Amino acid sequence: MNCPDCTHDRTRVIDTEARTGGTAVRRRRECRCCSFRFTTYERPAWDSLQVKKRDGALEPFDRAKLRAGIERAVEKRDVTDTTVTSLIDQVEATLQERETRLVSSNRIGELVSAQLREVDVVAYIRFVSVYKAFSDPEAFRRELDAVLDGTSGVDEGQSPQPTTETDNYHSDTTNP
Known part of the structure; x- marks a missing residue:
C-alpha cells in the first residue's frame, strides 16, 4: 500500500x-517513511454482480459510481459523509441479499431514492429528477407535490411501475 502523502511503498497496519x-475491514495505516496516518477499507469484489443499464448495456457494479451520484444529490446539504456511506452500505447489502447477480439500474435507483427520501427530501428530489429523467415538467411537479404532501409519488389511481425483467433473473441464468 503506497502512502497517499509521500507515495512511499512501505506502510504498516496500526489497527484493524x-x-x-x-x-468490510477498516485498517489504520502509518507510513514508515513520513509517519503519515491514513485509513483503508477492504471489501469483497463483486465481479459477478452486473448492472443492466436502460440502453441494455451490462457493466460491473461500481460502488464509487453509486457514491458519486449520491454525493451530487446531497451536495451543499446537511448530510454527513458517514450518512452517505451508511446509505451506500444499505443499498449494497440489499443487492447482496438478492438471488440474482443481474440487477437493473432502475432497481438501484429505486433503492437509493427510497433511502434518500428518509435522509433529506431535497436530496431525494435532486436524485429522482435525474434517475427518473423527467421529460415533462408536470411529471416533475407531481413528484414534488407528492413529497410535499407526504405521499409515495405514485398517483392513487395508478399502480407502481412494474419491475423490469432483469429483476426476475436468477443467478444461474446469468452465468455463461
Whole structure:
C-alpha cells in the first residue's frame, strides 16, 4: 500500500476493525517513511454482480459510481459523509441479499431514492429528477407535490411501475 502523502511503498497496519456487519475491514495505516496516518477499507469484489443499464448495456457494479451520484444529490446539504456511506452500505447489502447477480439500474435507483427520501427530501428530489429523467415538467411537479404532501409519488389511481425483467433473473441464468 503506497502512502497517499509521500507515495512511499512501505506502510504498516496500526489497527484493524470489522465494519458493516463483517462485510468490510477498516485498517489504520502509518507510513514508515513520513509517519503519515491514513485509513483503508477492504471489501469483497463483486465481479459477478452486473448492472443492466436502460440502453441494455451490462457493466460491473461500481460502488464509487453509486457514491458519486449520491454525493451530487446531497451536495451543499446537511448530510454527513458517514450518512452517505451508511446509505451506500444499505443499498449494497440489499443487492447482496438478492438471488440474482443481474440487477437493473432502475432497481438501484429505486433503492437509493427510497433511502434518500428518509435522509433529506431535497436530496431525494435532486436524485429522482435525474434517475427518473423527467421529460415533462408536470411529471416533475407531481413528484414534488407528492413529497410535499407526504405521499409515495405514485398517483392513487395508478399502480407502481412494474419491475423490469432483469429483476426476475436468477443467478444461474446469468452465468455463461
